[in-house]
Amino acid sequence: xxIRRSLGLTLGTLxxxxxxxxxxxxxxxxxxxxxxxxxxxxxxxxxxxxxxxVPERRVAVRKIANEVFDFREVALRSLGRYWQPLSExxxxxxxxxxxxxxERCYTSKIELYGGEKIMYTGERVDGHLATVxxxxxxxxxxxxxxxxxxxIRGDRWMIYDISIEGISLVSNYRTQFNRIIQTGGYNSxxxxxxxxxxxxxxxxxxxxxxx
Numbered sequence: 001x002x003i004r005r006s007l008g009l010t011l012g013t014l015x016x017x018x019x020x021x022x023x024x025x026x027x028x029x030x031x032x033x034x035x036x037x038x039x040x041x042x043x044x045x046x047x048x049x050x051x052x053x054v055p056e057r058r059v060a061v062r063k064i065a066n067e068v069f070d071f072r073e074v075a076l077r078s079l080g081r082y083w084q085p086l087s088e089x090x091x092x093x094x095x096x097x098x099x100x101x102x103e104r105c106y107t108s109k110i111e112l113y114g115g116e117k118i119m120y121t122g123e124r125v126d127g128h129l130a131t132v133x134x135x136x137x138x139x140x141x142x143x144x145x146x147x148x149x150x151x152i153r154g155d156r157w158m159i160y161d162i163s164i165e166g167i168s169l170v171s172n173y174r175t176q177f178n179r180i181i182q183t184g185g186y187n188s189x190x191x192x193x194x195x196x197x198x199x200x201x202x203x204x205x206x207x208x209x210x211x
Contacts, residue, residue: 028130028150028157029123036118070158071099073151077160078173082181097193098173104200115139128152 075095076083086094117137124131129151136144146164150157161170180189 027123028125028148029120029132031157032132032134032148033120066099068159069099069102070151070153070160071095071102073158073160074098074102074170077170079177080174082177082186086186094190094193097190097197100197100200101193130157 072091072095075091075098078098079086079094083091116139119135119137120132121135122133124133129149132148132150134146134148136146138144144165146162148159149161149163151160152158161168163169177189180192
């Protein structure tokens with residue numbers, strides 16, 4: 001339960017990271033810390049809260065998510081060997097569906113934030129890759145380690161994976177995707193993701209009273 005809640009909070013937090021465009025920190029750690037500080041302020045912003053603000057929140061969150069996550073890299077690594085045979089059109093669709101799934105599954109978790117502390121415990125850089133290690137300190141004093149994995153894109157560090165207590169987001173999805181593809185093929189996976197997208201859209205419409 002702690003792992004699931006921490007992963008949700010971590011991902012949800014990161015989906016609202018990049019409100020400081022053009023002021024990216026020199027290191028991955030500095031960038032991450034600065035961004036998370038702004039996230040916590042955003043969580044308390046009353047103008048973005050409530051079901052009535054779903055459309056505005058979705059647009060704002062997705063825009064910012066695109067600036068901090070390398071969704072194409074996340075998708076590539078999550079599909080593994082099934083990525084290579086895809087056409088560019090298929091890849092584009094998959095990245096969009098997967099990004100939407102991640103955003104909608106985890107952004108709601110930011111509202112679970114209850115004053116947990118985040119400690120930045122180290123940074124490792126290996127060429128164009130970097131890992132920032134942190135610890136989430138829960139209210140009862142438990143320490144939950146979280147590693148953020150970055151790849152350099154131009155002058156920005158972009159997140160392509162998060163590991164909570166050794167459980168990788170990418171590896172977790174790769175296992176799920178492999179199981180579905182091996183059973184019903186790639187098209188079966190995409191249909192499930194399209195169905196989920198439609199479900200989320202209908203839920204948003206109900207919340208805002210849009211028919």
